[in-house]
Amino acid sequence: MLLKLSWRNIWRNKRRSLVVLGSVIVGIIAVLFMNGFMNGMLNQMLSNQISTSVSHIQIHKKGFNDNKTVQNYLPNPANVDNILRDNKDIKAFSKRVITFGLISSASNSSGVYINGIVPEEEKQVSIINRQIVEGEYFSGGKGEIVIGSKLAEKLDVTLGDKVVAMSNTPSGTIGSEVFRVVGIFKTFSSEFDKSFIYIPMQTVQEMLNIDDKIYEFAIVTKDYHKVEEVKNSINEELNQNYEVLSYKDLLPFLVYQIDLSKESMWIFNVIIELALIFGIINAMLMAVFERINEIGVLMSIGMKNIKIFTMILLEGLIIGIIGTAVGLGLGYLIMLPLQKVGLNLAIYTESLESFGVGAVIYPTVSIDDVIGILIAIPFISIVGAIYPAYKAIKLDPVYAIRYV
Amino acid sequence: MEILKTENLEKVYEDNGVPVHALKGINLTINKGDYLVIAGPSGSGKTTLLNLLGALDTPTKGKILFEGTDLAKKSRRELSEFRLQNLGFIFQAYNLIPVLTAIENIEFSMMLSGIPENERRERALSLMHELDIKELADKRPNEMSGGQQQRVAVARAIVNDPEVVLADEPTANLDSATGSVLLDLMEKMNKEKNITFIFSSHDKQVIDRAGILLKLKDGKIEK
Structure with missing residues (x-):
């Protein structure tokens, strides 16, 4: 009552x-x-x-994240590749060659992150292929490069235009290559669109004269909530020459x-x-x-x-x-x-x-x-x-x- | 059998810093089954005395003994329980709970006593039948006349089988015919159930029916 x-x-x-x-x-x-x-x-x-570049987990040679030099390539990447293939919690992974460099067109030049990727693998871990607003992702042709819209604006280039990318090689010389723009992407971040370029990995390896060396494995887990768990399990299988970092370690800010x-x-x-x-x-x-x-x-x-x-x-x-x-x-x-x-x-x-x-x-x-x-x-x-x-x-x- | 007794009861109010002696040494004995009317002009202290007898107020001096127990020594919580178990109240303005129906108003004090729902509904209906107000069961106070409300108030006051019912000017807001019917009802309850009634009133028809008449003047019992 x-x-x-x-x-x-x-x-x-x-x-x-x-x-x-x-x-x-x-x-x-x-x-x-x-x-x-x-x-x-x-x-x-x-x-x-995460979806444009960082992914859930990255594996590098120890110290690479703090000092991204071309000398810091991954030791024994084939072993890492095997470990990742055996891990049931991993949805996909992609190999990358990453270095800083300079890209120039006829009218301008800009400092960039050069991403050497395996296009089919990269599709599984990032959304770059889906962010193409002009041209195409990669067709398998020679000298192809995909750049961001802001960078294209800055360099004043469009599809089919030529650009030159250059970077330091491990031996201290400058490696450079001429590319033709086949795709222009636009993501949610203007900063990203201004500073990231994508080139097939083998071309970058040739440009840098590093044989089949790679610098990074980018990994996407099946369950977003299990990232730390997967990171720890990978860490247990690798020795101290590697660093296994989750997106939380990579994006602390x-x-x-x-x-x-x-x-x-x-x-x-x-x-x-x-x-x-x-x-x-x-x-x-x-x-x-x-x-x-x-x-x-x-x-x-x-x-x-x-x-x-x-x-x-x-x-x-x-x-x-x-x-x-x-x-x-x-x-x-x-x-x-x-x-x-x-x-x-x-x-x-x-x-x-x-x-x-x-x-x-x-x-x-x-x-x-x-x-x-x-x-x-x-x-x-x-x-x-x-x-x-x-x-x-x-x-x-x-x-x-x-x-x- | 003695049920209520006061000894040298005094009550002093502060009115804007000025002490007002509302009661000046009241000695009174009320027995079980008494039908007592406290009469007197406005300001004579009737309501003050009724409030003290009803354990709503505490005396400045003196004692109020209910079956030998001094009410002044009880805590506020104990006084609530005391009122619930021993007293019934009837007010001048009826004072039914406006959001409850007549039967719910009657059941309310039983609910406070912890009586189970079935039993209290049965008792309320039986009393309403006895008081001839059964047809009001589902009406809210604003759907009833003054006389009907006061009859429901009487039912609420007696349903818990109190020792004493205190009625403060119960007929003041009623016409004389309705007031008379109500007084008949209370007289009947007094005789049939031996409930002690204490009235405060200056209504002639209440005073005329008094078993015991207590006249107050300036806070004292008139001889």
């Missing part, structure tokens, strides 16, 4: 209860949207980095940025929840002050303070539960299409691309956010009702039953 009484008390002033519910619902939608937007943006930043953003979202959530608490305190106080006489009657007929306190907390809890259910439902209805079609922020394309995000953000609502809301909102609704409930039980019954 206490629950029935609390439920009916809420609806005795429908307008006020609906306003409080509205604020709870709007708060939940705001939290869902902000968290979803930030999650989506950060996940996109990370997954774009981005991982740190994601953690920081999650922390700041937590603060944003607390601010919204504090605002909700004060909204609930205000509404519940009004509800208590409106019912002083009635509370006096309840006290006089013998209702104990604990039950009066519980009754008011229940009113807060009911508001919290209804608000949570409706807020999550509406939030889900709003977020569902956004998750699929994304939020087009074309007017911010340039700045978003400089962060490696892309103009369309796909908000993602995590189960953690939903669980957080399911726990937090009913809880803060109870917290918001504590002070009004305390005020109610502190009423003097003689004063309360006389109150008009």
